[in-house]
Amino acid sequence: MLLINNMNTSTLVLEKKVTKKTTRIKGSDAVLQCLIAEGVTTIFGYPGGAIMPIYDALYHYQDKLNHILTRHEQGAVHAAQGMARVTGKAGVCFATSGPGATNLITGIADAQIDSTPLVCITGQVPSHLLGTDAFQETDVMGISMPVTKWNYQVTRAEEIPYAIARAFYIANTGRPGPVLIDITKDAQFAEFDFTYDKCEKIRSYHPYPEALSSDLEAAANLINEAKKPYILVGQGVQLSGAENELIRFAEKTGIPMAATLMGLSGISTSHPLYVGYLGMHGNYGPNIKTNECDVLIAIGMRFDDRVTGDLDRYAKQAKVIHIEIDPSEIDKNVKTTVAINSDAKQALLGLLPLVNVSMHKDWIDEFHQCDKIEFDKVIDAELHPDSGEIKMAEVINRISKVTDGDAIVVTDVGQHQMVANRYYKFRKSLSCITSGGLGTMGFALPAAMGAKVGQPERTVIAVIGDGGFQMTIQELGTIRQSDLAVKILILNNNFLGMVRQWQQLFFEKRYSFTELDNPDFQMITKGYGIKAQKVEKREDLDQAIFDWLNCEGPALLEVVVEQEGNVFPMVPSGASVAEIRLD
Amino acid sequence: MSLELKYPTSTPREFTLSVLTEDKSGLINQLTIIFTKRKININSLNVSVTEVKGVSRFTIVTETSKDMIDNIVKQIRKLIDVLGAFVYEEDQIFYQEIALYKVPKYAIVDGKSIEDLVSKSGARILVVETDYMIIEKTGKARETHDLYQKLEPFGLLEFIRSGRVAISKSTRKTEAYIKELEASNSNKLSIKDF
Numbered sequence: 111m112l113l114i115n116n117m118n119t120s121t122l123v124l125e126k127k128v129t130k131k132t133t134r135i136k137g138s139d140a141v142l143q144c145l146i147a148e149g150v151t152t153i154f155g156y157p158g159g160a161i162m163p164i165y166d167a168l169y170h171y172q173d174k175l176n177h178i179l180t181r182h183e184q185g186a187v188h189a190a191q192g193m194a195r196v197t198g199k200a201g202v203c204f205a206t207s208g209p210g211a212t213n214l215i216t217g218i219a220d221a222q223i224d225s226t227p228l229v230c231i232t233g234q235v236p237s238h239l240l241g242t243d244a245f246q247e248t249d250v251m252g253i254s255m256p257v258t259k260w261n262y263q264v265t266r267a268e269e270i271p272y273a274i275a276r277a278f279y280i281a282n283t284g285r286p287g288p289v290l291i292d293i294t295k296d297a298q299f300a301e302f303d304f305t306y307d308k309c310e311k312i313r314s315y316h317p318y319p320e321a322l323s324s325d326l327e328a329a330a331n332l333i334n335e336a337k338k339p340y341i342l343v344g345q346g347v348q349l350s351g352a353e354n355e356l357i358r359f360a361e362k363t364g365i366p367m368a369a370t371l372m373g374l375s376g377i378s379t380s381h382p383l384y385v386g387y388l389g390m391h392g393n394y395g396p397n398i399k400t401n402e403c404d405v406l407i408a409i410g411m412r413f414d415d416r417v418t419g420d421l422d423r424y425a426k427q428a429k430v431i432h433i434e435i436d437p438s439e440i441d442k443n444v445k446t447t448v449a450i451n452s453d454a455k456q457a458l459l460g461l462l463p464l465v466n467v468s469m470h471k472d473w474i475d476e477f478h479q480c481d482k483i484e485f486d487k488v489i490d491a492e493l494h495p496d497s498g499e500i501k502m503a504e505v506i507n508r509i510s511k512v513t514d515g516d517a518i519v520v521t522d523v524g525q526h527q528m529v530a531n532r533y534y535k536f537r538k539s540l541s542c543i544t545s546g547g548l549g550t551m552g553f554a555l556p557a558a559m560g561a562k563v564g565q566p567e568r569t570v571i572a573v574i575g576d577g578g579f580q581m582t583i584q585e586l587g588t589i590r591q592s593d594l595a596v597k598i599l600i601l602n603n604n605f606l607g608m609v610r611q612w613q614q615l616f617f618e619k620r621y622s623f624t625e626l627d628n629p630d631f632q633m634i635t636k637g638y639g640i641k642a643q644k645v646e647k648r649e650d651l652d653q654a655i656f657d658w659l660n661c662e663g664p665a666l667l668e669v670v671v672e673q674e675g676n677v678f679p680m681v682p683s684g685a686s687v688a689e690i691r692l693d
Numbered sequence: 694m695s696l697e698l699k700y701p702t703s704t705p706r707e708f709t710l711s712v713l714t715e716d717k718s719g720l721i722n723q724l725t726i727i728f729t730k731r732k733i734n735i736n737s738l739n740v741s742v743t744e745v746k747g748v749s750r751f752t753i754v755t756e757t758s759k760d761m762i763d764n765i766v767k768q769i770r771k772l773i774d775v776l777g778a779f780v781y782e783e784d785q786i787f788y789q790e791i792a793l794y795k796v797p798k799y800a801i802v803d804g805k806s807i808e809d810l811v812s813k814s815g816a817r818i819l820v821v822e823t824d825y826m827i828i829e830k831t832g833k834a835r836e837t838h839d840l841y842q843k844l845e846p847f848g849l850l851e852f853i854r855s856g857r858v859a860i861s862k863s864t865r866k867t868e869a870y871i872k873e874l875e876a877s878n879s880n881k882l883s884i885k886d887f
Contacts, residue, residue: 251719252722255719255726256726259773280773312773313776313871313874314714314715314774314775315773316877436771437771438767438768438770440767441763442764
């Protein structure tokens with residue numbers, strides 16, 4: 111134990127007459143010791159008045175806890191998200207009260223909708239000032255309540271171990287999500303007899319419902335009788351670590367699989383039963399075949415409107431099996447024939463012995479015929495243009511080939527996001543990191559920092575548009591200071607491309623405030639001390655990608671791409687998945 | 694006959710929610726957020742202790758569709774400190790509300806005194822002060838409203854009605870439910886009929 115002030119040990123007799131060793135320490139030290147006990151190695155954060163005692167304690171824990179100072183609290187929370195997404199464990203961030211805390215909210219909302227475990231710790235004004243509109247006081251409990259899985263305000267040091275133990279348990283178990291612990295400054299200063307026990311049970315919270323055998327049997331019967339069964343892979347497969355079980359299940363039953371945006375990388379794109387990507391800008395076959403299958407097996411996904419299009423015309427012909435850990439998602443958007451309420455892994459393990467060995471060659475061929483249509487009408491021209499401006503898709507395709515689909519790809523929000531996730535050929539799980547549900551511009555750069563910290567041995571590529579880059583561009587400073595070897599790709603079309611695409615298609619080309627007069631990204635990046643290069647010609651692309659990926663440390667590659675390129679296929683808002691447009 | 698057959702699931706109607714929770718601060722906010730997020734109004738809300746120490750009961754009356762109430766009740770069950778949430782229709786519960794009426798003391802309308810009205814309405818006089826008296830009536834909203842209309846001609850000074858309190862027709866004990874929940878590793882949803 112290192113330099114902890116006022117440390118002396120005493121004993122506390124607990125109710126059950128178990129004598130536990132306690133240490134008399136300050137609340138601020140207790141916060142850090144709790145984090146260490148939970149296996150936390152890295153914290154992303156930003157100091158300020160109300161969290162200064164914790165930062166003061168942190169000074170003495172630098173050999174045990176790696177604190178990364180971001181340039182904005184939004185950067186801290188997105189970085190914590192990125193780390194959580196590649197490690198499967200709760201990411202941790204610190205912020206002060208008031209504006210520090212409110213700056214976390216976007217990231218917390220993002221984590222809530224994308225089921226990402228986070229433990230956010232905010233400082234709060236001293237408890238005697240609560241409710242007085244004190245300097246930097248804000249009701250972070252009230253503000254964060256709708257976007258957290260759980261939150262708790264600590265006003266006495268004695269509550270710290272309880273709150274943090276619960277926080278990690280709740281964030282990490284069941285359907286993961288963000289929690290927030292707000293700690294008043296006086297609770298950080300106060301001394302108490304510290305002891306830590308991990309939380310293992312909360313009587314009102316049952317994170318792992320067990321699949322009922324009757325549901326498993328009913329689902330297996332539907333699967334065994336199906337002529338055109340179809341698997342939709344959601345993020346739940348990766349969250350429950352069911353990647354291998356999914357492959358065993360799909361290979362035994364011979365059922366084709368498509369992935370949602372959040373489900374991407376849960377199954378290798380090279381798997382023969384993988385047929386593509388679902389949703390608004392997904393692949394042609396996976397969308398239209400949804401309305402032709404006879405049994406739809408949705409695994410750990412929530413039928414988001416970007417996946418379903420018009421619900422009244424979504425898979426109406428199919429019997430729907432929904433494997434889902436969160437009961438509130440069952441029958442929310444799509445009514446199920448059989449619902450299996452458990453995590454994906456347990457459900458698949460339960461189904462495996464019940465399903466018959468089968469093949470669906472003709473049915474899978476139908477997907478391949480669709481692939482050919484999509485290739486001829488969309489993909490070929492996107493990947494292999496003879497002349498003209500560089501297309502986003504060809505850049506992603508080249509990077510995918512050079513990295514052999516092995517990188518972690520962190521995307522921002524917009525056209526480049528859809529293109530990156532369409533054309534990057536993921537081979538490894540937990541590699542597609544994107545803001546799916548909330549669609550948070552500015553997500554990618556800080557999330558990529560967290561991904562790099564979580565998986566330092568892997569190549570981490572942040573794919574960002576020129577709009578989103580400027581929402582969290584200040585995190586270049588963090589990347590430099592903490593030497594995070596993130597590879598940043600800016601696909602620059604000088605437009606807020608996705609909004610512009612909608613304006614072109616649905617608002618008669620009225621480009622209302624979507625054109626950007628951008629700064630010199632090269633100069634800015636170099637100003638932060640990070641290598642940067644810009645490509646405007648197709649013939650320079652390969653060499654630039656090679657240099658960018660192979661140089662030491664962080665580097666930025668800006669590619670000037672087609673100004674008014676559109677992402678197709680597209681299921682227009684409110685249309686049926688069967689009405690997917692190829693142009 | 695199931696309720697689904699009586700009404701289409703999208704038709705709005707009245708539901709009573711009974712929510713058992715740990716006695717923790719902030720829960721009322723967490724519960725109401727679920728309604729406000731969907732722009733659904735709460736008609737009445739009552740919070741009370743239960744026969745089990747440390748367990749509170751929220752009784753919420755709202756008007757919405759069957760689909761929506763199913764969605765809402767699942768969201769409520771998801772709250773970490775909620776022990777159970779149950780949705781009832783009128784025929785599944787016994788329920789009452791309490792109404793208080795402040796009226797002038799010596800008013801007479803059509804030769805009838807307030808005392809006559811009170812005794813015929815199953816109400817009672819709670820307090821008699823120098824200038825006014827307070828009448829109490831327990832019943833369903835339409836009954837307390839009926840008395841309200843009758844008292845109006847007497848120059849009603851003030852009227853207030855409580856939220857609904859409801860008890861289900863099930864014979865399960867709250868304590869037994871909590872014990873079952875504690876012993877269970879599965880989801881609280883699987884415990885039905887309460």
